[in-house]
Amino acid sequence: METIDHYAYASRMRGINPQLKAAVAMGTLILCIGADRFWVSVTVLLTMSAVILWGGGLTFLKYINLLKIPLGFLILGTVAIVIEISSRPFGYVLFHGFGHYVWVSKEGGVTALKLVLKAIGALSAMYMLVLSTPASEIIGVLKDLRVPKLIIELMHMIYRFIFVMTDTQRLMKQAAVSRLGYQDFKTSCRTFGSSAGNLFVVSLKRAGTYYDAMTARCYDGELLFLSEEKGVRPWQVMAALSYFLILILIYILVP
């Protein structure tokens, strides 16, 4: 199964210090949303996509596929802003009936385009982070930001369990399919229900054995891991700073 997690592990930018990547992503995100300028958004979208594609080595097709889902939501959301209804025609009329006109104004269109670009720009900055940094490293960054320990430990466990659970679910589903458990809609519903219930019981049992295994390794209430530090190179910091500078210059110089 190909997931964002998978892409992150395969990324060529994995070796870069996660704190730096998170800082660049957050900085870009704030600049992009804060500036709210057409050309800043376009620059962010193009540069971040370029970094993802050439820096990280993700293929164009996979990247577009990842953008598709949020783009769908965005378009649905902006339709509400762009389209207006009134009893007299304005702007570009799409259709009319029952004495009302459904129309699009030029200003509305521009606003919508700017909004979509801003959102996609911000999204590409976030994708730059998540497509190059595995979840465990992002959790590490949050830990450095002094997010409460309990939340950090839960994030670690949940992340690990997602994979354990999906694997269990996959095996259970295969076993059910082989016994005709999913042959039509009715049986599918029934099988899904009982396998979900079973998954819960399995989870509880697993939690027990996990706890035993952790206790066996001297766990006493605090999850401790050591992760290897990834160094920051001066040129990387310089690149990040000059990138921010360029964005700010665009904001100031281009209207």
Add this chain to the structure above:
Amino acid sequence: MEDVLLKAEGIRYSYGQEKEALKGIDLTVQRGEKVAVLGSNGAGKSTLFLTLNGVLTPDGGKIAYKGKEIGRKNIQELRKNVGIVFQDADNQIIASTVFSEVSFGPMNLRLPKEEVKKRVHSALAAMNLTGMEERPPHYLSGGEKKRVSIADIIAMEPEMILFDEPTASLDPVNVVMLKEVLDELSDLGKTLLISTHDVDFAFQWAERALVFSGGRLIADGPIREVFDSPAVLEEANLRKPVILEVFESLVRHGVLQKDAICPRHAKELEAMLAAVSGK
């Protein structure tokens, strides 16, 4: 020279109100021993391992480590020195990269970071996992996961390691790898207890065997003697190792001398037969 590492006396344990899983186990383990723990499913092997490591507190009986009795206060001492490699690696691996997974044990021992790093790297090297430090466990193969779960324990540098059915989910190549690891650990002076259903594997590797049945220890002795007792084999639902049966056939038909020592594996048998026919 006797060097008693672990001594258990009259260990009893029951899950809830139901029947006892362990009904009074007496056990002494010497330093450097290679022990196979045999018995059918539900005979109490896993429960015994969990009590020997201190995860489960026995309802009755005493456990002493190096002559010191283990109570509530020094239970960490027991967990530190006795490691368990669990049967299913997926139930043991908790971290999201191999490196942090193996660091979990040493970090819990509150060792300095440099020491943890050193131990993790040497454990990974011993398990042939160098270069996989940053891999997430869910993208590893079954054999690799098993190796990670063993590296977990090696990094804690316990004196005694308990393996709960390590051969159960491994393919033949990985079983060979496991044997090499076990030999290396023995050479390092570690005391090893392995529970298994694979009698051929046990016969090849172990010096001593413990046989469990219904929560009792029904046999404890040199592995050869244990397999010579038909009553024990029947009660524990065990079969004889193939090599032992072949050896006995050969003795019965006069190919080998009666007082010969049974070979442990096919190569030893071959050498023996070569020596006989050479005469």
